[in-house]
Amino acid sequence: MGAVKEIEKASSGIDELLHEVQRIGALPLQRAETLPPGAYTSQAFFDLEVKHVFKAGWTSVAHVSQLPGTGDYLSLNWLGEQMVVVNDGARIRVLSRVCLHRWAPICEGKGNTSTFVCPFHKWSYTLEGRLIGAPLMDQAESFDPASCTLPEFRSEVVDGFVFVNVDGTADPLGPAVADMSEALANYELDRLVAGSVLEYECKFNWKIMVETFMECYHHIGPHADTFEPDFPAKISYVEDSRLAWTRGFGVARPEVVPDVWDVGLPRFPKINAKECEAFGLYLIYPFHMLATFPDRVVWFQAQPVGPDVTLLRCQQMLYPDTKALPDFPKMMEIQDKTFDVINLEDISVNEKQQIGAKSGFVKPGRLSHLEKAIWQLNQYVAHKITGTSRTLLHR
Ligand SMILES: [Fe+2]
Structure with missing residues (x-):
């Protein structure tokens, strides 16, 4: 009886929370509030996000520069799914890397291979995921290796980034962000190469990560000595959101342009004067984040693990010629230290x-x-979780 009451209490708690999310998702910007604290702490709410936000949306898992040749692969774990991103020679695929036999991973880490061989019983698969070898299985009645294929996740390559949609239901990504691709054309995202990586296990909700990435209001607090002097909170801004993405800008004080960027790395060759006056903060919902600078793009990958744990991977993306410079390692070391701070x-x-x-x-x-981008994210989350319409993208 007690347990039943507990369940009733818990479910009435989530109902209340969903009502509050719905109410907040409908507020105009001038009356905007944060989502209720439960949206950041509740396991039940997180479970709804796993289904309706993370698995239903698009997540960036790799960049084409990490898989340039046939057989190049990269393993990863994503919300309980073990995946391998592989270049099969014709295209990039994202396969389940769980062996069809007894579920050991067929590969780990990254590398180059012509076939994936499960280390447990040596079942082997082509780069397309077809089973081509299963030793000592000749006495297993009606077992047909030719009919066995590793499941493939739906994926799309947009501006060089490999995106995955786990449940296969999302609208195609490319057309939804075509205007963002156009806006970022001068950065030649599909030509960039992966530089150094900083990784963090963050003890907070994924939305806190996205919100802080997208607003420059907090420059006056934690970044008082780093960003605020050159990129004051007061002159930052966020554009009206599109359905699939949004962007904001940390604008440099006019007096510090253009020298503010002279940190040693050469600028992207096609960058224009306007793109040197601000750094861009781009978000494809729910959490593909790019910070654009005149000399590099930083790709922030958020991976929610639970309501209060999110992994963060910050990958520097550089122009190919930059990496070839003789003093590149030294310059990158300085950049990494600054970025880490x-x-x-x-x-x-x-x-x-x-x-x-x-x-x-x-x-x-x-x-x-x-904090307009937080107001926009609230509407996105409220829409995905409670089905409210997103009529307030524009003020
Ligand atoms: Fe910050």
Whole structure:
């Protein structure tokens, strides 16, 4: 009886939470609030996000420059799915890397191969996922290796990034972000190559990560000595959102342009003067994040693990010629140190936010006009989880 009551109580809690999310998702920008704290802490809400946001949406898992040749592969884990991104010579595929026999992974890490051979009982697969070898199985009645194929995840390559849609139901991504591809043309994203990587296990909800990435209001706090002097919060802005993506800009004070970028790395050859006056913050919902600078693009990959754990991978994406420079390793070392300092400025306050969200006293907080991207994300989440319409993309 007690257990039943507990379940009833828990489900009434989620109903209340969903109502609140729905209410907040319908507020105009001038009255915007954060989502309720439960949207950041509740396992039940996170489970809904797994189904309706993460698995139903598009996630970037690799860049073509990481798989240039036939047989190049990259393994990853994503929401319980073990995947391998592989260049089969004709195209890039994302396959399940769980062996069809007794579920051991057929590969781990990254490398180059002509076939995947499961280390457990040596079942082997082509780069397309077809089973071509299963030793000592001749006495298994009606077993037909030719009919066995590793499941393939739906994937799309957009601007050089390999995206996966786990449940196969999302609208095609390329057309939905065609205007974003156009806006980013000068960065030649599909030509960039992966540079160094910084990785963090963050003890906070994925939305906190996306929100902090997209707003420059907090420059006056944790980045008071790093971003704020050159990129003041006050002159940052976020554009009206499109259905699939949005963007904002950290604008440099006019007095510091153009020298603000002189950090040693050469600028992208096609970058224009306007693109040197601000850094861009691009978001393809739910969490493909790109920070664009005149000399590099930083790809932020968020991977939600639970309501209060999110993995963050910051991958520097560089122009091919940049990596060939003789003093490149030294320049990159300096860049990585600076970037790590800035990331940790965010992460330390974000971890405290997550603790704050668990207080019994917290309620949704009011948002500044500089946090427009949070208001936009609220609508996206409310739409995906509660089915509300997104009529307020534009003010
Ligand atoms: Fe920040």
